[in-house]
Amino acid sequence: MAGFAAADSFSPVKSDLQLLPIRFERLGADRFLVGNMVGDMAEMTAAELDRLCALDLAPGDGLYERAFENLFVGSTEQRAQQQLLALRLRSRLSFLRAATPLHLFVVTLRCEHSCPYCQVSRQSKDRVRYDMDQATASKAIDIALSAPAPLIKIEFQGGEPLLNFELIRWIVVTAKQRAAPLSKRLQFVVATNLALLSDEVLDFSAEHDILFSTSLDGPRDLHNKNRPRRGDNSYELAIAGIARIKDRLGPDKVGALMTTTEASLDRVEAIVDEYLKQGLDGIFLRPLSPYGFAMKTKQFQKYRGTDWLQFWKRGLRYILDVNKSGRRFPEFYSSLIVRRMLSDEPIGYVDLRSPAGIGLGALVYNYDGTVFASDEARMLAEMGDRSFELGTVHEHSYRELVLSDTLVSAVANSLTQTAPQCSTCVFEPNCGADPVYHHATQQDLLGIKPLSEFCQRQKGVITHLFELLEHSPEDAAILRRWAS
Template sequence: MIHKFIFDDTRMVFDVHSGALHIVDELIWDLLEAYGALPEEELAQSLSGKYLEEDISEALEEIKELTDKNILFSPDPLGGAYKPPGESVVKALCLHLAHDCNLSCRYCFAGQGKFGGAPGLMTAEVGRKALEFLVNSSGERHHLEVDFFGGEPLLNFDVLRMLVDYGRSLGREKGKEIKFTVTTNAILLDGRIGDFLNKNDISVILSIDGRQGVHDAMRPFRDRKGSYDVVVKNIKSFLESRDYRDYYVRGTYTALNTDFSCDVEHLASLGFDNISLEPVVAGEKDHYSLRDSMFSQISSEYEKLTRSILKMTKEGRHINFFHFNIDFEGGPCLPKRMSGCGAGHQYLAVDPPGTLYPCHQFVGREEFVLGDVFTGVRRGDLTRLFRNSHLYRKEGCGQCWAKFHCSGGCHANAVIHNGSIEKPYSPGCLLAKKRLECAMYLAQWKNAPDKS
């Protein structure tokens, strides 16, 4: 299976099953239009008015050579079938330290931090039980992850600090290494908290949407005042204190800023290099939700962003945009690419009372309660469903050229929009494919002998 596309006059051919990316000239492009469908002689004949015979023969040889090397028209290494491991181990938890927030973001999928329930903070006892559950459910896995999430997790900083200390001692005792991250809106990120995060090597995801008008429109305080000034001041001061390491600034774009390349440029202008900007998750009735009619414009915006990042790269500024940062020389193994994010079996979310959910996006949905941190997983049927919902079980994924990079997409988006984890959210597929094409264009430029 191959995917051909053109980005700014560069013709690219992606060999799906090997992962090889080829830059081709117009002759190869034309040959590949009907290669395999027509006998070679007929194919050559069909292009004889446009190209020299010897050039056509030479190009056909090159195609054959790559085909023989299994990097063009390579067969599916799994033969279209996959059997996931029989047993689940949990390796990552999203701990909802606070179902409360000091901002009132209009697009918040967490319902202003409360996930449709009452506001509340996770107690130290629930947090400790969650860490014990993780360590005891992790089998032979050595590297474990805990993300402190919310609402706003820094509203519960004392418990966060205690859990990091407890997690370290538990890890030493059980031979595990727990990597902690915090996803925060940065409102409470002062010197004291920053020092703790730095001393404990905690990676941080800092929420900021981009330009002041865009950010303030969607991320106000509860009194409706914009939060941009406080957020920028705190993020800058914090990142200076850690020499700009181990962080992402992460924003959300909505129907109100489909010109989001300007927001990435703005974040870069503030001195941030590691940037992620994500499409909003919203119901169709929300005025800021992304509609099908916008996807052509959004695709063009990703292209614009690609050109902008390339321009900055040529000027010596290296922006790591999360969705364009794809390693075509290696990256994850096929089993990982088949299983995706691991939600529902390897990766679970815990709400403040200690209830277990398949991931943060499912929190508050009664039908997806898996169990709790005190008694463990009760819904083995659900964990099996998630574990078995690999790439080749998802509708349309087996035939998709982007399958080994998106791995079937977000389960939660599939459930929210289509009512089944095995029916991917198709607008999300369109965006994933566009971002992948942009990433390939940037990757080929880095590899090009002539970088003009």
């Protein structure tokens, strides 16, 4: 019987090891964050990082095991580590196989609110001029149903979309009829301030399983300050609407989004408390975007990225403590990022992916039939910048729109995988390309990352979440639950 080889013949020798692609960032005097190309990260001292780069590793020394576990090194004799990296990368990018699941129909630009931070430049009058018509909607439905994604989400936007509820009704019924023979599944969402919610809207929504997304900026005074309307009752209408939807359609049929204005910055606990009071299932602590009235009224310039980061950190601390007391209440941006950090699930969120989500993640059909690459792109167009206009529903097919020179060059020119700064950044696998934001703020699709508030926010958020995951076991357990 053949004998086994001696034990030491199974020990790798240094020359059998090879360094796989890694990136690193200094966290402190003798602390480095080291990451692989699929987002796994580990903290190391300078001496450990030196040893890793020199492949000065030996089984049993701890660093050897961490380096293998995090796919920082592989064996020259085997391709298993590289194959695992390739498989995981493919899984993380698999959102590309189900292109364009989200379709936003701007059914009207009219609105009865007059919010100073409005990002879509709403109009107050002229129904004929600013409402989408049936012929335009019909063409937009056909384009949406031509997208490869098996589940097509149609979101009604405005202005205030309930001002054109007749068209919403027609689109829902018509899209369902046309989707059936194509075996496409449909989901409908109305993004509304709820001021015009009626029994008729609720009945139709119950019949067609329509979801609602609304805005709630915090307690009464803050919400009404941010969202003025005649009667000064935006808050009252919003919370009454949330309660009616929960009651009539179910607690999971309505979600809310908040926008951080300068007035919100020192009130994050009160904002979170308002969401808890209304029985909402979590909160998305969103920064203000640089579009529409937010730019015209200079709301966007009123605070910096670092101010938002402090606001988010303080809010997250408060929310984690709420969760410790037994109530599950996620902060949705943290959940998304932690999910990216801890799993290889493809993340559909359009701002957190590269290739960018414009066009490939969402298309926007404006009230007049113009098609834009994202909601932000149409907001930019309302400000006179039509850089991300892809065509029109009246002349172009889905294929022509997503293969248009405008979209192809915007996506190709913004890849983080090859961009200066991003391509060597430890956060890249957990970050994303946002060409519309960088074009709007820096007139540069790729973005000058050292000067980008998007980049500053991403670095701050991912570093903070990494620290909590590594050094705060109770917080880490909550974050893991949110992400699962």
